[in-house]
Amino acid sequence: MSKQLDYSYEPSRQDLKLEIRKDKPFNAEPTPPDLVKAYITPLEHFFCRSHGPLPKLDDHHVISIQGIGLETAQQFTVEQLKQQFKKKTIVMAMQCAGNRRDGLHKVKDTKGVIWGPGAIGNGSYAGCRLKDVLGSIGINCQLPDIGSLHVAFESVEQCEEDRCYGSSIPLSKALDEFGDVLLAYEMNDAPLTQDHGAPIRVVVPGYIGARSVKFLKSIIIQNQESSSYFQQRDYKILPSHIETEQQAAEYWCKVPSIGEFNVQSYVCDPADGQVESNCRQARVSGYALSGGGRGIQRVDVSGDDGKTWKEAILYQPKTDSTTTNMWGWCLWTVEINVKRNTRIVSRAVDTSGNIQQEYPVWNYRGVMNNSWRTIDRRDKNNAVL
Amino acid sequence: MSKQLDYSYEPSRQDLKLEIRKDKPFNAEPTPPDLVKAYITPLEHFFCRSHGPLPKLDDHHVISIQGIGLETAQQFTVEQLKQQFKKKTIVMAMQCAGNRRDGLHKVKDTKGVIWGPGAIGNGSYAGCRLKDVLGSIGINCQLPDIGSLHVAFESVEQCEEDRCYGSSIPLSKALDEFGDVLLAYEMNDAPLTQDHGAPIRVVVPGYIGARSVKFLKSIIIQNQESSSYFQQRDYKILPSHIETEQQAAEYWCKVPSIGEFNVQSYVCDPADGQVESNCRQARVSGYALSGGGRGIQRVDVSGDDGKTWKEAILYQPKTDSTTTNMWGWCLWTVEINVKRNTRIVSRAVDTSGNIQQEYPVWNYRGVMNNSWRTIDRRDKNNAVL
Numbered sequence: 001m002s003k004q005l006d007y008s009y010e011p012s013r014q015d016l017k018l019e020i021r022k023d024k025p026f027n028a029e030p031t032p033p034d035l036v037k038a039y040i041t042p043l044e045h046f047f048c049r050s051h052g053p054l055p056k057l058d059d060h061h062v063i064s065i066q067g068i069g070l071e072t073a074q075q076f077t078v079e080q081l082k083q084q085f086k087k088k089t090i091v092m093a094m095q096c097a098g099n100r101r102d103g104l105h106k107v108k109d110t111k112g113v114i115w116g117p118g119a120i121g122n123g124s125y126a127g128c129r130l131k132d133v134l135g136s137i138g139i140n141c142q143l144p145d146i147g148s149l150h151v152a153f154e155s156v157e158q159c160e161e162d163r164c165y166g167s168s169i170p171l172s173k174a175l176d177e178f179g180d181v182l183l184a185y186e187m188n189d190a191p192l193t194q195d196h197g198a199p200i201r202v203v204v205p206g207y208i209g210a211r212s213v214k215f216l217k218s219i220i221i222q223n224q225e226s227s228s229y230f231q232q233r234d235y236k237i238l239p240s241h242i243e244t245e246q247q248a249a250e251y252w253c254k255v256p257s258i259g260e261f262n263v264q265s266y267v268c269d270p271a272d273g274q275v276e277s278n279c280r281q282a283r284v285s286g287y288a289l290s291g292g293g294r295g296i297q298r299v300d301v302s303g304d305d306g307k308t309w310k311e312a313i314l315y316q317p318k319t320d321s322t323t324t325n326m327w328g329w330c331l332w333t334v335e336i337n338v339k340r341n342t343r344i345v346s347r348a349v350d351t352s353g354n355i356q357q358e359y360p361v362w363n364y365r366g367v368m369n370n371s372w373r374t375i376d377r378r379d380k381n382n383a384v385l
Numbered sequence: 386m387s388k389q390l391d392y393s394y395e396p397s398r399q400d401l402k403l404e405i406r407k408d409k410p411f412n413a414e415p416t417p418p419d420l421v422k423a424y425i426t427p428l429e430h431f432f433c434r435s436h437g438p439l440p441k442l443d444d445h446h447v448i449s450i451q452g453i454g455l456e457t458a459q460q461f462t463v464e465q466l467k468q469q470f471k472k473k474t475i476v477m478a479m480q481c482a483g484n485r486r487d488g489l490h491k492v493k494d495t496k497g498v499i500w501g502p503g504a505i506g507n508g509s510y511a512g513c514r515l516k517d518v519l520g521s522i523g524i525n526c527q528l529p530d531i532g533s534l535h536v537a538f539e540s541v542e543q544c545e546e547d548r549c550y551g552s553s554i555p556l557s558k559a560l561d562e563f564g565d566v567l568l569a570y571e572m573n574d575a576p577l578t579q580d581h582g583a584p585i586r587v588v589v590p591g592y593i594g595a596r597s598v599k600f601l602k603s604i605i606i607q608n609q610e611s612s613s614y615f616q617q618r619d620y621k622i623l624p625s626h627i628e629t630e631q632q633a634a635e636y637w638c639k640v641p642s643i644g645e646f647n648v649q650s651y652v653c654d655p656a657d658g659q660v661e662s663n664c665r666q667a668r669v670s671g672y673a674l675s676g677g678g679r680g681i682q683r684v685d686v687s688g689d690d691g692k693t694w695k696e697a698i699l700y701q702p703k704t705d706s707t708t709t710n711m712w713g714w715c716l717w718t719v720e721i722n723v724k725r726n727t728r729i730v731s732r733a734v735d736t737s738g739n740i741q742q743e744y745p746v747w748n749y750r751g752v753m754n755n756s757w758r759t760i761d762r763r764d765k766n767n768a769v770l
Contacts, residue, residue, distance in 0.1 A: 141562045147708040170709045177526045178557045237738055239683055239696055256682050262738035291737050292677060297641050298624055311624050323532040324555045349746075352676050353622055353647035353753035354739040361740060368738035 005158055009056040011194040017044045021113045025050035025159070026195070029118030032268035036285050036331055039315065040091065040188060041121035048195045049096050049119065051230070052159035055215055057199050061156075063183070065137060067221035068149060074137045078199045081183060084136070085128030090180050090320065092205040092327035093289045094212060095120040097235050097258055100266065101366035106377040110366030111245075117266040120287070122329045125203045127184035130174050130219075139221060141175050152226040153202050153213035166228030167211050169204055169259065171221060178293075178323050180205050183216065205327035206292040208261050208368075210235045231257050238364045248364055260291030263356055264370045265299050265332075265348035272374075273344035282344065285333040288314075290350035293325025298349040303338035306345065306358070306372070310336050326351075347372040390543055394441040396579040402429045406498045410435035410544070411580070414503030417653035421670050421716055424700065425476065425573060426506035433580045434481050434504065436615070437544035440600050442584050446541075448568070450522060452606035453534060459522045463584045466568060469521070470513030475565050475590060475705065477712035478674045480505040482593040482620050482643055485651065486751035491762040495751030496630075502651040505672070507714045510588045512569035515559050515604075524606060526560055537611040538587050538598035551613030552596050554589055554644065556606060563678075563708050565590050568601065590712035591677040593646050593752075595620045616642050623749045633749055645676030648741055649755045650684050650717075650733035657759070658729035667729065670718040673699075675735035678710025683734040688723035691730065691743070691757070695721050711736075732757040 007024055018028035030045040037045070059078040066073035076084075096119035098112050105114050130151070134140070143149060149171035157165040173179050184203045185192055192198040197214025204211045210230055225231050233248075236255040242248050265288035267273035275282050282303070288296045296316060300309035316330035330348075338344060349355045360371040376384040392409055403413035415430040422430070444463040451458035461469075481504035483497050490499050515536070519525070528534060534556040542550040558564050569588045570577055577583040582599025589596045595615055610616050618633075621640040627633050650673035652658035660667050667688070673681045681701060685694035701715035715733075723729060734740045745756040761769040 145707070147563075147705065147710075172563045172709045176561065176563065178532075178561065237682065237734065239685070240694070241696075256680070256736050258736075258738060260679070260737040262740075292679075294645070294677075295641070297622065300624070309625070311626070320532065322530070324557045325532075349622065351641050351643075352645040353643060353755070355647075355742050355746060357740050358743045361734075370738070 005053050007053040025052050027113045032271040035118050036268040040124050046121040047119050051165045052157050054194050055156045059199055063216055065219040069139045069143050081128050085132050088129055089126040091124050093122050093329040094209050097208040097367040100369040103369045103374050104360050104362050104366040107360050107362045112366050124188050125184040126186035127182040130181040150225050152220040154218040155213050156215040156217045162229040166226050167213050167231050168226035169211050207259050240362050242364050262368055262370050263290040263348055263350040263354040265346045267344050267346050275338055277341050282338050283335045284344055286346050287329050288348040289329040294350040294352050295326035296330040296348050297351050299332045300347045301334045303336040303344050305342050345372045390438050392438040410437050412498045417656040420503050421653040425509050431506040432504050436550045437542050439579050440541045444584050448601055450604040454524045454528050466513050470517050472511055473514055474511040476509050477590040478507050478714040479594050482752040485754040488754045488759050489745050489747050489751040492745050492747045497751050509573050510569040511571035512567040515566040535610050537605040539603040540598050541600040541602045547614040551611050552598050552616050553611035554596050592644050625747050627749050647753055647755050648675040648733050648735040648739045650731045652729050652731050662726050667723050668720050669729055671731055672714050673733040674714040679735040679737050680711035681715040681733050682736050684717045685732045686719045688721040688729050690727050730757045
């Protein structure tokens, strides 16, 4: 099963202040308190999610575009993209679909890297709009049956599961005037680093991180989703009765792939909402966000296991007057009373009125966990593990 | 406080099979079982939500468009709109933000018409795209600061609360190529009836019904939301600690107006999930939907108070290849075992992974209730009221 994968081009990671969840491929996340220290997450605290060894590429790297609406494949070097298209900057939350998987893994074993609440970061990404690049070669909203077309992305990144990392989004998202899908070459005002997909990656705001393909190699306009493992047999919310790889094998095709993520919040400081047993008051802070550009309208925080709630103070600047979407996360803080031995919890409401559910609803891949309660895993003697 | 409102132009309603919630203005909804008899809700079973007496207008009625980007006001008669712009048909769920208010009203008194689960219908609407009409007079995505602009709609409909009914949506929604905002003059393949806004109304798919302004009189491009009562002091989710009109008065401006609605489902047959106490098995059906074009990926149904869940079979045809959005609702059905004296409940998951919460989270206006549990209101002796 194991392919020969060459890890000799990995970058130095000595400056990263991250907890390593997996070494090869490299997967790591910050501690919860580090995560909410700044509105724009610095690279040292920005989670890394790789699917294989990282390639080392430069600005001569070529991206090809082909498929429906194009007679011949078109090619751009990274250098050309930088020169020929206007640069746009967006602040957006990059969140792995597996963020907070640990909460579901406590209910029952899940398949995947056991992320805590740190598989998320709020970055400032800059690059050219995919819409502009596609428009320059004649791909626009006039294409027939546009609602059934997709844009597939392929990466240079090799991996165990497939010949390369790949994914897709609906073409309508890519061409949406307010969709802000970028071919990004900068992050936090500096050139993209290798851990984040240098020299160029897709960023799809409002969508799970899996669609923001790093080390972009090719773009294909096609009449179905990407056939990649990561679009078809991963990153889907299987129903709770699907519990094994064998059952999943027959079920993947019945469940839609995840695009936009759900409403989410978490108590990061004190870490995981856990205070000393003699603590009666706490200043609490955390993050909240929702998918598809939906903003956060309220975060309720409880120190008495959900009996009473207090509204937190939100910090979510609107950074761009050309969009109505809220791609960035919201940081929040509140001072509350805490009942003895009680985990502090938060519950966010987005602008559509979606609210976090109370109990985790387990799924095999452990994706999109957004429950406000954490159910501790216990041993045979009912002790918390 | 009461204005002189003239109710002499109300239509005959003898063919409607609806339960009247309020006579003047006319507010009525179907029984839950009637609601899910057909994918496209016939007019006799389609809820009516009025804010005042209905005007009687014809195709000579004039709609004016003015504001930012326009030097002078532009005017179109309904007749001209029909002749000059291409007709588009969309199937969409029209849902009042107060749908299922009764569930919150059982927790504590709410302000508003006490709707059951029938303040919703799935209609086929046809008309011209607002985007096309605006485009014809030079309003398009090139306007500066487009992210901060809004389209306000005013109605001929008079009402107690304000000089006329009014509302607004972000201009970006109106201009979205895939937004499908229509100036509709047909519903279910026939001219719009008076109860549904004849001769012309706005329909804003994926948004609460309040934004789909009936009897459209004027369209104004402006740099803030509508100042209407219905945009500013209604149709907002106030936090639970706001319990009186006085508290609300100071709080309205702190809370965003609702646009897209949240994930929702309901057991309609048997009505409200209630079966005879000797019933051990039931064939159950209901509806499910989510806002903003998000589809429904799963509906779980429980006959044992949420201990176990069974996946329902979904019916949600995709009706239009020019959009990736799911504006229509989803009907579902399932056969399940029922525990004695237990209300059957349903819980939907949308394509973004949002799921209905367990318990109602009360808000003063009783809007956007989507909990899967119903908490019965009880008297002093703890008997269900």
